[in-house]
Amino acid sequence: MRLNFLLSILLACFQGLASLPRHVSAADSKLSDSRPNIIVVLVDDMGYSDLGCYGSEIETPHIDKLARQGLQFTQFYNQGRCCPTRAALMTGLQPHQVGIGHMTAPPGQPLGIDGPYQGYLNDNCTTLAAVLKSAGYRTLMTGKWHLGADRQECWPLQRGFEQYYGCISGAINYFKPGGNRGIVEGNEPVDTPAGWYATDAFTDKAIEYISQSNEAGDSPFFLYLAYNAPHWPLNAKVKDFEKYRGKYSAGWRALMKARQERQRASGLLADATEPAPHHGPKWESLNDKQRDRLDATMAAYAGCIDSIDQNIGKLVEFLESTGQDENTVIMFMSDNGACQEGGKFGSGGEAMVRNPPLATTDGVRLGLQWAEACNTPFRKYKHFVHEGGACTPMLVQWPAGIPASSRGTMVRQTAYLQDIMATVIDVAGATYPTGIPACQGKSMLPLIAGEDSPIHTEPLFWEHEGNAAVRWNDWKLVREYEQPWELYDLAHDRTELHDLSGEEPQLRQELIAKWEAWATETGVAFPERFNMYEFLKHKDK
Template structure:
């Protein structure tokens, strides 16, 4: 071989080596274009409280997400906080996850353990969480806010169920200014006390979520993230920063019937409900029967509740702004929903001493059933129940990169439910839902991916019946029909069948 042939071989080898090296380099640094997934949930909020669903409460950030994304009119939770969170996280029916009723509490660690698989009071190991599935698929998994699906053992907590980082509350309720009882704030697995006099959980949960994203970007910026942001607003105790409360004082002085009528009119105008639907009967005493001093207190209770929703929306705006600043907004899918219908627990006219309103004191402060009836306009019943007022949730989806321009602002009338969020997340993350996990057989997910509704012409996702049960209240949905029963002692023949495209609330007989 002459010198020129040898030189040619050397040059060719170097060229091929360099090309292969570049190919390996390109493969190594190729950007992961799977979307970031942000799941935001409010707590004890009514169907019509936010502006995109007919409410008068100022929620411009949720409005913007709805107008540039999609909003669903018939998406369902399970009617109560714990089973909703269990179903959302696992993609299964709550009974399959072990929380058919409620989770156990620190005061009564076996209080909701009925020693049957569907009612053990904490997430079981025959289900996987969205965080566990997405973590195995290469996602960073972050959570801030309310856990409430297992308290008595750390094995039930977020870090042990797939989340890389957690900041929030393990139990179901706390004072929003002073989260001390029963555990305070948990960071990772550790309990901390809050000394900041300006502390407010809604603000803190958002700030920590933003910081988690920034911190994990610094260490693993090429991987997408999953964020579960579970606010405890507007769950009781009704507490909000004073400047936000002041915006709403006096706005509810005409009472709940006037509020229901105004929201009902807006909902019809927006096309959220059929113009032929009648407003359900008022489930409270007449506003004019109440004395002026009590009216002033009730106006204040509703003003505080509205302020909680307003402040939550402000914080959602803060999160959106941070995603935009980091260049992550376009390929982040944001899904917003609520855990159950408005809360009618305690008294018709609110609970907790009036003198604690507008202070940082109190634990069981509520706005009452009368206002909850307005929050659930136009539906009847509340949290706990499986009529629309208990289980219909606002559901907003925003994803600039994934929702075609021509579909943005669309209203989706096909029905879906919580397990669909697992199936959707698995689809978006190109993940694999496991049959086994850590040696345990895993229950198949009950959900269907909603992705076709985001990107194609509307079509029915669920052609099979889907079911709910909580505290003896029951419901079945198949196509346009819904069969529902409210549990009443010694009453068996109270099933109601509804055509959801024609009549609400008149049942088909």
């Protein structure tokens, strides 16, 4: 039995030390105010194990190169869902603080409320773009915004970006966006030409914007490249789909086993770590037609990720051609775990990949069984704040900033989205504005500079759809909505399989009290959750 009172005292002491000015190493000091170019790449609905460097069979050599030449984070957290993640990333605050505690309102369906769940970015926050623009950066964005569609005051150009091309709302068709989910450049809708493909188009436009920035002068640039892939509909190009067709015919458990073996071989997964089991049916219990369709849906998903990797290669090659690769920070991550929203077995198959419906978000979906496998070794998936829903791959490459001795190593310290605001302020010599809530993040610059000490000793908090968590050093309290709180020692149980609530009741109660205090202060709806879709259903009656 652990000595909880002693643990609490020690942790409180560490918290007090964390509030003091942090030690700045020589390397850290050299990187501060160095004003590199900054690129943040966010992909959509990609699982923890879906990159080669995180154990995948999907071919991602260009992204893997970022890991080999940079840093690979093993405990980096998002907010468990599209919109809250984008809100936290863009503002450095909790999503509830900026009006997106659940989701953004669908196009043409304003919620008609104000506050933590109003469904669009409020005015009591800044953005990465606004902060960096004020520091002399050129601010560029391509891809998925998803922070409020109906109020143009919330759009990228009104929130600090100088150039924007992409989709203001959420999911889009990769080949031909349509309806109220079209493409915008600046503040104006634009048509997409024949042969258009979202992943390619967002990269090509990003390169065009960087080129224009280079021609305009020597100011550094900030690029936010937010791919909609691999979010549904899984509109893989046929050639990318065919590359993986048949590779998933052994099923989800075989996939998980192979990925876990690669994770152990790389050191990502400790030998003693017990992976979370798969909860679906045995692959052999399905008939041939079912297995064939499921192989096709997973191949479509893999093809979408392969296309992202091709485009990261194109972007890095461009930076190399302009001599900007050395002093450009690239941060790559996903907005949540793999997506289970297509039902247990997903939807669509090969015919839909080869002949996809256009101008609609109907199409192939991955489904729960594959999503659970894609997040191995963890439990759960998108919507949840267990590790499978909220822990994302995170890579940082910066040749001029990361010490040679650190390149290709894993960062095992905890960090989360809000830290990106603090980090870019640190490296850019920017200033966070006064008169708004304080940034919730800590600079990751010590970790980038090669230090191996925690940047967080204070508790970190989550809530989405009533699913909730608090992480305090190695302890994590987590629950599903309307289910009991669970307590895990992540230092010895990273996959959240052995609930210690019975052994540590005092610590459990202490963490519950901390979460409830935070939730009350932040405006979180509890014990009854706020769900936008339920709200709209009752509103329309």
